């Protein structure tokens with residue numbers, strides 16, 4: 001009997017890649033408008049190159065970029081890039097199709113929902129708050145809460161402990177085969193790959209289920225639980 005669903009956040013619930021692209025495109029326009037004499041495509045590529053090297057949450061991306069291509073940081077250009085980036089980031093933070101409907105349905109059916117993300121704690125909570133999802137998940141476990149990234153077993157163990165459930169009562173849903181799926185498999189959780197959000201090579205993923213759309217999770221759970229209510233006889 002599955003009683004709880006753990007979701008990864010970025011590229012599983014939130015369309016993070018689109019968010020990133022729209023935000024840095026806006027930043028490029030902002031910097032050009034402020035006087036940076038470069039074409040937008042080369043700026044966007046330059047920013048992506050820095051993210052590839054430093055990680056997608058790297059805060060100093062605009063400083064590094066300007067230093068690398070201009071040899072100095074013009075504060076007017078830097079400020080305009082940051083302002084446009086932030087504006088676009090809030091405007092383009094969107095959920096994949098059917099996410100809200102699926103989450104609401106799961107809650108109605110009695111499932112507990114949780115978030116397990118490698119994002120920094122405050123960034124994860126700001127994304128949830130922006131989407132009005134701050135009350136849907138308990139617990140929300142971020143990288144700062146254990147100091148380990150998936151697929152290390154520490155975050156998964158912490159999650160099971162906080163849920164008070166055993167591995168076979170929990171399903172992990174995530175887009176990253178090596179991190180979300182393998183990490184959960186090691187401890188014996190059920191696994192579903194968010195194929196709609198994955199930017200990884202998923203050809204050889206070992207998830208129990210593959211989701212072309214998040215709502216297909218509902219049918220899978222219905223089958224696994226054979227119509228039983230997930231909140232029933234929770235004491236057993």
Ligand SMILES: [Mg+2]
Nearest residue numbers: 008010011175
């Ligand atoms: Mg992810």
